[in-house]
Amino acid sequence: MGILREAVQESIDHLRPWMSWIEFEPLSDPDREALIRQWEEDWIAGREVVFGAFLGDQVVGGCGFHDRAGPNTLEIGYWVHVDHLRQGYATEMAHILTSAAFAVPSIERVEIHHDKANTRSGAVPEALGFNLDGESQVKTHAPATIGIDVAWSMSKRRWQSINTTLDG
Ligand SMILES: CC(C)(COP(=O)(O)OP(=O)(O)OC[C@H]1O[C@@H](n2cnc3c(N)ncnc32)[C@H](O)[C@@H]1OP(=O)(O)O)[C@@H](O)C(=O)NCCC(=O)NCCS
Numbered sequence: 001m002g003i004l005r006e007a008v009q010e011s012i013d014h015l016r017p018w019m020s021w022i023e024f025e026p027l028s029d030p031d032r033e034a035l036i037r038q039w040e041e042d043w044i045a046g047r048e049v050v051f052g053a054f055l056g057d058q059v060v061g062g063c064g065f066h067d068r069a070g071p072n073t074l075e076i077g078y079w080v081h082v083d084h085l086r087q088g089y090a091t092e093m094a095h096i097l098t099s100a101a102f103a104v105p106s107i108e109r110v111e112i113h114h115d116k117a118n119t120r121s122g123a124v125p126e127a128l129g130f131n132l133d134g135e136s137q138v139k140t141h142a143p144a145t146i147g148i149d150v151a152w153s154m155s156k157r158r159w160q161s162i163n164t165t166l167d168g
Pocket residue numbers: 014015018019078079080081084085086087088089090091092113114115118120121123124
């Protein structure tokens with residue numbers, strides 16, 4: 001729990017513009033414990049999943065699956081610790097999560113959404129060959145967001161065809 005608190009604290013200035021949950025930071029220790037327990041319960045119940053990414057004992061970032069994108073679909077989210085930016089970690093996390101999602105027989109589609117102003121985030125699905133589906137007007141959810149959601153998607157068939165060498 002301590003390393004998560006430190007990682008979020010160290011990265012708070014670059015997370016604040018984009019991540020809505022940062023407004024609740026710093027969480028008290030009991031609240032963070034409750035949050036981690038909730039993540040475990042959600043995973044066990046087959047709802048949302050949250051993962052940490054580590055290099056030894058250093059937190060590189062966090063990522064996970066949202067289950068809000070509709071049937072047979074998972075949405076991926078990610079953030080990277082400020083000391084590990086621009087080294088391909090977000091792309092690597094999204095690659096691993098996409099492969100993991102498609103290892104679930106019922107999952108046919110993976111989505112990534114980001115605010116249009118968050119071009120660094122958009123570089124991730126683009127690099128992985130996701131399809132740019134379009135934009136829609138949404139509420140702004142963090143200080144730098146402009147309320148335009150950019151949606152990207154990947155089908156299982158396409159993922160398998162472009163990753164035959166890597167994963168197969
Ligand atoms: C968006 C975010 C997750 C990107 O993380 P990242 O790990 O820096 O992203 P990646 O390194 O995978 O890819 C982005 C860049 O690294 C470059 N890159 C990829 N692999 C690389 C490697 N092996 N070595 C060096 N650079 C590399 C990419 O070309 C890309 O270049 P750019 O920065 O000029 O666009 C990060 O900026 C972040 O945490 N932002 C705040 C939270 C957030 O916005 N989350 C997403 C909400 S939708």
